[in-house]
Amino acid sequence: MVRHCDGLLTDVGRPVGVGQVPAQPHLGLAVRLLARVPPSGAQPCSPQTPDQRVDEWCTTNNFARTVGIPLDLNAAVTVLADGKVIDVDLGLVGDMRFTNHVGIGLSADVMLKARPWLKRATGRLAYPITALALLARHRPLRATVRADGRKHEFVTDQLYVANGGFHAGRPITTDANADDRLLVAYPVGGPTRRELLRDTARNAATGDRRTFGDEPFLAVCQVWLETDPPAPVEVDGELYGETPIRIGLDPNALRVMAPADSPDR
Numbered sequence: 001m002v003r004h005c006d007g008l009l010t011d012v013g014r015p016v017g018v019g020q021v022p023a024q025p026h027l028g029l030a031v032r033l034l035a036r037v038p039p040s041g042a043q044p045c046s047p048q049t050p051d052q053r054v055d056e057w058c059t060t061n062n063f064a065r066t067v068g069i070p071l072d073l074n075a076a077v078t079v080l081a082d083g084k085v086i087d088v089d090l091g092l093v094g095d096m097r098f099t100n101h102v103g104i105g106l107s108a109d110v111m112l113k114a115r116p117w118l119k120r121a122t123g124r125l126a127y128p129i130t131a132l133a134l135l136a137r138h139r140p141l142r143a144t145v146r147a148d149g150r151k152h153e154f155v156t157d158q159l160y161v162a163n164g165g166f167h168a169g170r171p172i173t174t175d176a177n178a179d180d181r182l183l184v185a186y187p188v189g190g191p192t193r194r195e196l197l198r199d200t201a202r203n204a205a206t207g208d209r210r211t212f213g214d215e216p217f218l219a220v221c222q223v224w225l226e227t228d229p230p231a232p233v234e235v236d237g238e239l240y241g242e243t244p245i246r247i248g249l250d251p252n253a254l255r256v257m258a259p260a261d262s263p264d265r
Helices: 002-011 025-034 062-067 073-082 106-113 116-135 193-209
Strands: 084-093 096-098 101-105 141-147 150-156 158-162 183-188 218-220 223-228 232-235 238-242 245-258
Touching: 062 084, 073 245, 084 101, 101 106, 101 141, 101 223, 101 245, 106 116, 106 158, 106 232, 106 238, 141 158, 141 183, 141 218, 150 158, 150 183, 158 223, 183 193, 183 223, 183 245
Parallel strands: none
Antiparallel strands: 084 096, 084 245, 101 158, 101 232, 141 150, 141 223, 158 183, 183 218, 223 245, 232 238
16 A cells, blocks of 8 residues: 555655655655555454554544545545645643544443454444443433633533544534634533434534534633543543543644645634
8 A cells, every 4th residue: 555655646746655754754654644544445444453443444534624635545645746734733631642532421431341352343333332332321421621711511421622623524513623723622412312312413414504602512722621420531532541631732733734725824
């Protein structure tokens, strides 16, 4: 796949050379990332080892969607040739940076309890299967979010704090992006399972028509988040620890190639 990506870059006048470090470091990183993209139509979702979750091919490409990188490999290579470098924000939990989101509650429980044998057998389906199994006995959290001198309280099975503009391949809101020096915090559902399922469906269907001004979104620069009882935390799909946590921003911390007409704030 590395040779294939190098060939595509050569075709658009940006040869890198397999094993060579290019003069443009962002191109070298891009080739290594593009080399992990499966051929069109492939679904290589088996785990790398029994203890690891399914690999990057099974993601919904939220960060690529946020910065406008096409999901088609040839179109993405064209962005490398004809695009521009922009600076985007990264989220910050402790000393750990992240691109997309922090999840508290059910999503972290799923990461914690999805069985290696199930991941081997079903690939990406292991996570929704585990979520459905947990949902029957999952207890909602009492979450307190402190930001901008105000306190917000929720009773919910799931809370997200997002840096990017997409979650599960769908827009969070029309104005959420990774270059605005803002995080967006929001619960999914209330104290009942029905509310969780309702809000999950609504978020997927209506994110492209909602804004930060709509309930229940909180657009903030930094949050202090605690739950009763303490809850597991996942950061971009990797287990991190438990609440309480402080989540902030590292502004313009990451340089990426993006389409030529992308805004750079």
